[in-house]
Amino acid sequence: MKEKPPVIDIRDVNFRYDRENVLEHINLSIPKGAFVGLVGPNGSGKSTLLKIILGLLKIKEGSVELFGIPQEKFKEWDRIGFVSQKANSFNTGFPATVAEVVMGGLVKKVGLFRRPGQKEKDAVKRAVKAVGMESFLTRNIGDLSGGQQQRVFIARAIVSNPSVLILDEPTVGVDSQNVDSFYRMLTYLNQELGMTLLLVTHDIGTITDKVTHVACLNKYLHFHGSMEQFVELDEQELSDLYGHGIRLLDHHHDH
Amino acid sequence: MDTASACLIITTIIEGKNIMIEAIFTYKFLQNAFLSGAIIGIIAPLLGAFIVVRRLSLIADALSHVTLSGIAAGLLLGQKASLFAGVNPLYFGMAFSVGGSLLIERLRNVYRHYQELAIPIMMSGGIGIGVIFISLSDKGLNTDLFGYLFGSISAVSRTDLYAVITISAIVLITVYFLYKELFILSFDEEFAKASGIPAKAVHLAFIILTALVIAVSMRIVGVLLVSALMTLPVAASIRLAKGFKQTIWLSVLFGEISVITGLISAFYLDLAPGGTIVVTSILILLGVIIWKKEKN
DSSP states (O other): OOSSOOSEEEEEEEEEETTEEEEEEEEEEEOTTOEEEEEOOTTSSHHHHHHHHTTSSOOSEEEEEETTEEGGGOOOGGGEEEEOOHHHHOOTTOOOBHHHHHHGGGHHHHOTTOOOOHHHHHHHHHHHHHTTOGGGTTSBGGGSOHHHHHHHHHHHHHTTOOSEEEEESTTTTOOHHHHHHHHHHHHHHHHTSOOEEEEEESOSTTTTTTOSEEEEEESEEEEEEEHHHHHHSOHHHHHHHHSSOOOOOTTOOOO | OOHHHHHHHHHHHHHHHHHHHHHHHHOHHHHHHHHHHHHHHHHHHHHHHHHHHTTOHHHHHHHHHHHHHHHHHHHHHHHHOGGGTTSOHHHHHHHHHHHHHHHHHHHHHHTTTOGGGHHHHHHHHHHHHHHHHHHHSOTTHHHHHHHHHHOOSTTOOHHHHHHHHHHHHHHHHHHHHHHHHHHHHHHOHHHHHHTTOOHHHHHHHHHHHHHHHHHHHHHHHOTTTHHHHHHHHHHHHHHHOSSHHHHHHHHHHHHHHHHHHHHHHHHHHTOOHHHHHHHHHHHHHHHHHHHHHHHO
């Protein structure tokens, strides 16, 4: 662990919108190859923390390191893939095929004024295959189900071959029958392709048997550790974690 | 219908076609109109595809009205100030349109929660200023004005045609080289910004191109109908197309059919081409909607 820098390392981050503190004393480090579930109720600051990691919000207190490089100096953003809560905001009438949508993930990599070639087309096919959507390449994105659309957006996020994939509530809009196969696909990305995953969700129940690490957030980071440590917590501690209290727990980790 | 009358109709059509072709070779103004029209039939729906999917259709309308005030300013200055006497009012229209597009962007930022407010502000502003210029000018503007409002076959000059060719070349080159950025910006603005694409610059380039295309298209279809040529072909193609590239190709095809059919019928029936072009594209749109409904 020590010899290789964590892929994401957050230290003593505080963040406030106007006067309201949203995040306080956040310490979170994500080792390479982990599948981390970041859980917390609505309004716990999960999305804010993601935006900070992605550099979309600037922090005044604390530090964020990506692959051992301070975020301010970090340039290789294509090493980090991101899937937002697309199911809610996406314009389903947009006439774009699955292949066109996934190609969007390569726009930055190809570079301004250049046009994608065969290499990029092959990368698109590989990514679409990795999420099990290869038979839908030329279908319009609007004609697919919520779960299928979410897979396409994951393909777009992994097409540039990132080593970390961050997912914000990816199962919103995915019907319950397909949630299991959705998580199987994530496990495949994590175990077979060696991708580090950071999954944000408000639903702790569905992820406990899938992830390797858990972090519980509610303004403070209440718990951050491996799944083994997490399952040892007793019921009272769990309910404290996931309740709306903001009390720091005794076993709060200091990294 | 018996064979004789069918033959008669066909001969008339062929003869009509000959008259048309002869006329095009004989009259420069017809060459100007048809060449400009054919080019605009490509670039207006091309940009229109992006405009429609970004839900900016009304911006095209607002810009065309701002273009009108520029044209009116140009015509007025041409009358009043000898310095501007030989200057094509189209250039004023282009300048106003580009200025208007930048102003719309500013207004959209001022009224963050009422972004559509920018459109009525610019639209009424454009017409209001235009009407003042028109009232200030000497009489005799009316015939020119009718052409600018609804399009004209006879009024397209060589310099108009050159302006169309220049702007179209810029549009085609820009869209070719910025296609992927324009696509991702239209499909998912948040993602485009997050992945580090210069979204603001690309958007600015796009809105300026739109302003220029509106200004040059106006000679053929007219101020009041130019946005139709950008949106109606796209409205039809979006019902049929698989994917965005196909949407563009179909839009261009429908736009081109509308312009050519519209210009030919305007020539024969002595109508304003803006009207005939828009009616043709509406017929295509209706046809597509009905065909699609029958199919399902």
